[in-house]
Amino acid sequence: MSKVRVLVGTRKGAFVLTSDGKRKQWDVSGPHFAGWEIYHVKGSPADPNRLYASQCSGWFGQIIQRSDDGGKTWHQPGTPPGEAAAPAGPPKSESNKFAYDASPETGKPLTTHQWYDGKQHPWEFKRVWHLEPSLSDPDGVYAGVEDAALFRSTDGGQNWQELAGLRGHGTGPRWQPGAGGLCLHTILLDPSNPNRMFIAISAAGAFRTDDGGKTWKPINRGLYSQYIPEPTAEIGHCVHRIAMHGSRPDVLFMQKHWDVLRSDNAGELWKEVSGNLPTDFGFVIDVHAHEPETIYVVPIKSDSEHYVHDGKLRVYRSRTGGNEGEALTKGLRQRDCYVNVLRDAMAVDSLDKCGIYFGTTGGQVYCSADAGDSWAPIVRDLPGVLSVEVQTLP
Amino acid sequence: MTSNMIRVILPPHLRNLAHAGAEVTLEIEGPVTQRSVLDALEAHYPMLRGTIRDHVTQQRRPFLRFFACEEDLSHEPPDALLPDAVVSGKEPFIVIGAIAGG
Numbered sequence: 184m185s186k187v188r189v190l191v192g193t194r195k196g197a198f199v200l201t202s203d204g205k206r207k208q209w210d211v212s213g214p215h216f217a218g219w220e221i222y223h224v225k226g227s228p229a230d231p232n233r234l235y236a237s238q239c240s241g242w243f244g245q246i247i248q249r250s251d252d253g254g255k256t257w258h259q260p261g262t263p264p265g266e267a268a269a270p271a272g273p274p275k276s277e278s279n280k281f282a283y284d285a286s287p288e289t290g291k292p293l294t295t296h297q298w299y300d301g302k303q304h305p306w307e308f309k310r311v312w313h314l315e316p317s318l319s320d321p322d323g324v325y326a327g328v329e330d331a332a333l334f335r336s337t338d339g340g341q342n343w344q345e346l347a348g349l350r351g352h353g354t355g356p357r358w359q360p361g362a363g364g365l366c367l368h369t370i371l372l373d374p375s376n377p378n379r380m381f382i383a384i385s386a387a388g389a390f391r392t393d394d395g396g397k398t399w400k401p402i403n404r405g406l407y408s409q410y411i412p413e414p415t416a417e418i419g420h421c422v423h424r425i426a427m428h429g430s431r432p433d434v435l436f437m438q439k440h441w442d443v444l445r446s447d448n449a450g451e452l453w454k455e456v457s458g459n460l461p462t463d464f465g466f467v468i469d470v471h472a473h474e475p476e477t478i479y480v481v482p483i484k485s486d487s488e489h490y491v492h493d494g495k496l497r498v499y500r501s502r503t504g505g506n507e508g509e510a511l512t513k514g515l516r517q518r519d520c521y522v523n524v525l526r527d528a529m530a531v532d533s534l535d536k537c538g539i540y541f542g543t544t545g546g547q548v549y550c551s552a553d554a555g556d557s558w559a560p561i562v563r564d565l566p567g568v569l570s571v572e573v574q575t576l577p
Numbered sequence: 578m579t580s581n582m583i584r585v586i587l588p589p590h591l592r593n594l595a596h597a598g599a600e601v602t603l604e605i606e607g608p609v610t611q612r613s614v615l616d617a618l619e620a621h622y623p624m625l626r627g628t629i630r631d632h633v634t635q636q637r638r639p640f641l642r643f644f645a646c647e648e649d650l651s652h653e654p655p656d657a658l659l660p661d662a663v664v665s666g667k668e669p670f671i672v673i674g675a676i677a678g679g
Contacts, residue, residue, distance in 0.1 A: 279632070
C-alpha cells in the first residue's frame with residue numbers, strides 16, 4: 184500500500200508526518216533541528232529518501248541539512264553524517280556558503296539593488312527560502328535565497344554556485360524587497376524541458392529561463408499591481424506563489440499579493456481568474472495531482488490583515504482553472520479563526536483520491552484525503568508553519 | 578613553536594550542530610587570538626563554518642558576542658592576543674548569543 188510523508192518546516196524546527204494511503208492515522212517525528220527556523224524541507228523526486236532542509240537563525244545564519252534515509256537522520260552535506268570531522272582533517276563543509284557571483288565572467292557583477300527608500304543597497308545573503316531538488320538527479324538541488332538570487336548545487340548540497348544570469352539580466356538594480364524581504368521563494372522545473380524553469384521573487388515578479396539558467400526574462404505581462412507607481416510595470420510585482428501541473432507545464436497559476444491569475448503560454452501573458460473569491464489576497468496556490476484545471480487557494484483578508492477572511496478557515500477550489508471557486512469548509516474552523524497560510528505551506532500528494540495538505544501560522548497541519556471535500560488536522564499545536572511538502576511513497 | 582590548550586564554550590545550538598559538549602578544547606600553535614581560536618574551532622568542527630563568522634567577510638555575526646575573563650572582547654581586533662588566563666587554559670573563551678526575549 185502506498186504511503187505519504189509530509190515534511191513540515193516551522194518557526195522552531197522540522198517535523199515529519201507519515202501515514203499509509205488512507206491518511207487517517209499519523210506518526211509524528213520531530214522536532215528536528217529544535218529551536219531553529221526551518222523555512223523549507225523537500226524530497227528529491229529521483230530518490231525519495233534524499234531530503235534537503237533549510238535551517239536558519241538570526242544568530243547563527245544559514246545551515247543546509249540533508250537526509251539520505253527519509254528524515255530519520257540528518258547531516259550537513261560535506262561533513263560525516265552525525266559526526267564531527269577528524270581533528271586533523273581539513274575543513275570540508277561549505278554547504279552553508281552562499282556567495283554571490285561577482286566574477287567578471289558573468290558579465291555584469293551586481294552589487295546593489297533598490298532599497299525601501301529608493302536608494303541602492305548592497306546585495307546581502309540572509310537565508311534560503313526554498314529548496315527545489317532536481318527532477319532527475321538526487322545530488323542536484325536549487326536554492327532560492329534572500330536577497331533574491333538562485334543558487335545550484337550539483338554535489339548534494341556540499342557547494343553552491345549562483346546562477347548569476349538572473350540577477351544580471353538587466354532589471355536587478357530595480358528589484359525592491361517586499362515587507363518580508365527580497366526573497367526568491369518559488370522555483371518550478373519544467374518536467375518536459377530541462378532547460379526551462381520559472382522562479383518568482385517578492386517584490387520583483389516572475390522570471391523564466393529557457394537555457395538552463397544562463398539567461399532570464401521577466402514574465403509579468405498582464406499583471407496589474409495598484410500598489411506600485413506603474414501598475415503594469417515589467418517588474419516590481421509582489422508575486423506570492425506560482426503553481427504548475429506537470430502534464431501541462433505551459434499553464435501556470437499565480438497567487439499575487441492581490442489577484443489570482445493564470446497563464447496559458449508559459450508566463451508570456453497572465454489573466455486574472457480571481458472570480459468569486461471573498462478576497463483575492465493570499466499566499467498559497469496549488470494544483471490537483473490528477474486534474475490540471477483544479478486549483479486551490481486560501482483567501483486571506485488583506486495585505487494589512489494577514490489572516491483568513493471573516494474568521495473562517497476556507498480553502499477555495501476551482502475546477503475550471505479559476506474564476507468559479509467553491510468554499511471547502513468541512514472539518515475546518517468556521518468561527519474565531521485568525522491564522523495565515525504562508526506561501527510554501529500547501530502541497531498535494533499523487534494518490535487517488537488526491538490528498539491536499541496545508542499548514543497554518545497557528546501550528547495546525549490539515550490533510551484532506553478526498554481532494555478537499557473534507558479535512559482533518561494531522562497535528563494542531565506545532566510552532567507556526569512555514570512550509571509543507573508531501574511525498575507519495577510506494 | 579609553542580602550543581596552548583584553549584577552552585571554548587559554545588552556545589547550545591552550536592554544540593548540537595558540532596555534536597560536541599558545552600566546552601571544547603583546542604590546541605593552538607602560535608599566537609592565541611580570536612582569529613586563531615576560531616580558525617582552529619572551524620577546522621575541528623567544519624559544520625560551524627559560517628555560523629560564528631560570516632563565510633565571505635569573516636566578520637563576527639552581529640548577534641554573537643565573545644567573552645573571556647568577565648570582559649566583552651567582541652570588538653577587539655581579531656588578531657589581538659587573548660588574555661593570559663585564556664592562553665593558559667585557566668579561563669575559557671566564550672561564544673554567546675545575544676539575549677532575545679518575547
